[in-house]
Amino acid sequence: MGRLNQQAQNARNEAERTSAAIADATTQRAELAEKLADLTSRLELASGESEIVDPDRTARDELATAARQARAAEMDARLAVRTVEERIRAVKGRVESLETARQRATEALSAAKAAAERRRADAETATKVAKAVDWLRIVLDGYRREADVVRAAAEAERNQAEQAVRESRAATRQAESDLAEISSGAHKEEMARIEQRMRIESLTARAQNELGVTADELLAEYHPALPVPVFVTEDGLPVPADGPQPEPVPYVRGEQEKRLKEAERNLSVLGRVNPLAMEEFDALQERHQFLAEQYDDLVKTKADLVDMIQEVDSRVQEVFSSAFEDVAKAFERVFDRLFPGGAGRLVLTEPNDLLVTGVEVEARPPGKKIKRLSLLSGGERSLVAVAFLVSLFLARPSPFYILDEVEAALDDTNLGRLLEIYQELRENSQLLVITHQKRTMEIADSLYGVSMRGDGVTTVISQRLRDG
Template sequence: PPARAVESEATVEAGEVIGASEAAVAAVRVSAGDDAAGVPGAVGGAAPRVPGPWSGAVPAAELVGGPAELTAAVARLLRDVVVVGTLEDAEELVAARPELTAVTGDGDLLGTHFAHGGSAGAPTLLEVQASVDEAAAELEDLAARCEKLAEEQQAAAGRRAECAALVEELAERRRAADREKSQVAGDLGRLGGQARAAAGEAERSDAAAARAEEALARATEEAEELAERLAVAEEEPGGGDEEPDTAVRDRLAADGANARQTEMEARLQARTHEERVKALAGRADALDRGARAEREARVRAERRRARLRREAEVAGAVAAGGRQLLAHVEVSAVRAEEERGAAERAKAEREAALVAERSQARDLKSELDKLTDSMHRGEVLGAEKRLRIEQLETRALEELGVEPAGLMSEYGPEQLVPPSPAADGEVLPEDPEHPRNQPVPYVRTDQEKRLRAAERAYQQLGKVNPLALEEFAALEERHQFLSEQLEDLKKTRADLMQVVKEVDERVEQVFTEAYHDTAREFEGVFARLFPGGEGRLVLTDPDDMLATGVDVEARPPGKKVKRLSLLSGGERSLTAVALLVSIFKARPSPFYVMDEVEAALDDTNLQRLIRIMEELQESSQLIVITHQKRTMEVADALYGVSMQGDGVSKVISQRLH
């Protein structure tokens, strides 16, 4: 911040040139007392050097600690800076030692030609950092309080949801109790009606039973009367040969049968009424038990309804308390939100201040780093220069044997450079006074060019190899040996190529002869196996007999196809047999082995094949594995494998001719 004007005995503004050190010190004191941020200025004129002692002065470099690699640089930066206790001590020190710069504990800086006043009221970097830390701590507390209030708000919302759920549950239970009460009342009315109906039915059953008992009694009396009358009738004596009246007997018998039938029906009706009475009694007991159960259920329902009523009252009280708690929670949430907003705003302000302070700290740190780097680079360059000089002196002693002083006196830059020798193809002038033959002044760029040209020429020469002759002789001998080996390989290759050529010619000749013989025989054999058909062998590439293929064309009689894939199984088998037989006839062999070659042939084609086998049999021996009886009939000997009852197989042979 800019320093404001300070009125004193000598009025001083920021950037104003001060006439003397006493006025500068007075301005610094005034600025410190007025809480100015600092009054920089320049002291004009030479400060008087008043000798005198000073106390409490400590070199600033001794108060700074840090890494060893930076301590030296800091010591150089603070070489003439001394820390004193008060501004008076600083004034005495600068007056006595003008080359020093004094710094007080309040931040005042005083030198011979400048003065910078500190401010006791202005915050230092440590104070600013402490304020920033305090603001960060307060911000963390506010954030913690916000989180706590948010958690309390969430808990209150949860409790509110639980209370609402409890109220809803109690309401639902109350509605269920009302429904159950209505259902119990309906069941009680229905059971009462059923009980009244059962009582009427029981009364009617009792009356019917009484009537049945009266009828039974009357029937019993009538039966007894009839029995007595029958007995009396049987006891009455009959007179003479007088026949008894059968009509009376029949009537009496009919009356007795009717009486027994009436008695039986009365008994059945009485038994039926008794069963109905028992059933009605059981039903009445069941209805009584049901009525008692319903009354007990009604009592339980009344109790349950009373309990639900009490629970509803409790739930209402809980809901009211929950609503009050919710209102308090909402007020707390609003208050917490306001506090949170205020905390966030304070946090933003503190963060902005913190960012500004950090930016300022980074700027100061970068400036310090730049100064440190520049000092370090200067020291490194000086050390490199000194090391380079030492290396050049050592090299001059080791390679040239010349002391550095003599080298500078004889070959220094002030000495003339002798003319360089003639390059390749260059002709020097014969005149000694020619500029080309005269020494020239030392020019560094020209001499560096000469040095680079000489180094390139030296590198092109390479190192001296004392064993070059022996190595050349060995390489020459190896070259001669390899040349002879190469000539032998070329000659061997030519011989091998000639042998390959002769073999190819012989193979081509033999294959050509075998092909023509086989093709000729195939036409005849195919015509015999397929009377009226045509068959032949065709080369796929007649111009190259070593790489050509052979196609088999077969056309049985009555067919126009020529591809084997379009023939039947027997035709293909017979065509293959024709090709084999053609090869056998073109190039006969002492014996042939055939394995069921006629398995797919019918009798006609089999007979044709057997005739061809008989022809081959005249010059060769045939071994045929077959299951065809007709093939076995033309054989000279048969060999078979048989297994007897003991489970051991054995070979059986039979000669036929």
């Protein structure tokens, strides 16, 4: 806090010294202004008298020099005043910031004192609470000893009660086991009776649904005590209705079950009659007719598609052949202009199948025997690519073309040849050329460029060279 007060006092002293310096500078500026006004009036007087009397050059020069010195002194004084004013403003700002810091420090000190007072009060309260806790601990120890005695007696009683409960539970479990065994036997007998009754009801319902007879009729006609008529001979043939009938045989369950299984096998061989067979046949026949019509429609559609594909392939071959011939002729002409004395042509890799063929470029610059593009220099490859592009432009013209630095790798001679082609193309089309070549810019109608201003922002500039 004392340090902040000292800094504030120093700042006030510095402000007073600066104010005194400003006053001195103001006084000095006023004196210089008076001198300048005097010199200016004398100079004007001398200038007015020069129209009548030949002036003294030495005196006039002295006056002019004195005037310049006065102006320079005034300028220095103004600069000094401005500098002192800036220092005053800086010092005032520093004084204000120091004053603000002093106020904040005072507030912080007050808050710290209040916090210390609260901590002191809390410490007194904590001391009182500690004493109360000690007294309460002594009281609780006495209560705990009494509780231990009572708990020991209760534990003994609980152990006795638990022993009695365990003995009672053992007796209960034994009784429950005996009851469960008795109940299980009774339940099994009851379940057997229920299953028997349900089986009888199921057989009765099955006989009623499948054979159309009741249980009483079954007992009256097929009771085990009644003899069983014989319908099959020992050879397995049916007994003739008009022949002698064999005597009925007593009912033997095993033999009758065997006869039942054999009859079920014969019935399964015959299979069940499907009453919906005719309806299913009509539906399948209608489905077959529909699918046959769809198949005929698909065959016809396939034939139409094949005809269309053949027509498209024929048209593609025709258009490609015509375009290739035009481009090949134009390529030879353009190549001869860009490579005087050289030879270049376009060759089909699969001339017999124009749908899958590729196009190879053969280029032989003047004085060389090579034809592969990979063996040419970078400028030659670039020029061959330009020749191919120009041949496409000439064979199939377009309203405008965009060329991105296609002449970057060309020397002056080849660049001049390319610019001649540019001149021909611009007669019927508009060329948008991205380039850094000065000669290419010279033949342009308009120039567009991107420049960066002093503030780091890019801007687009344009310049029209000629009216096209």
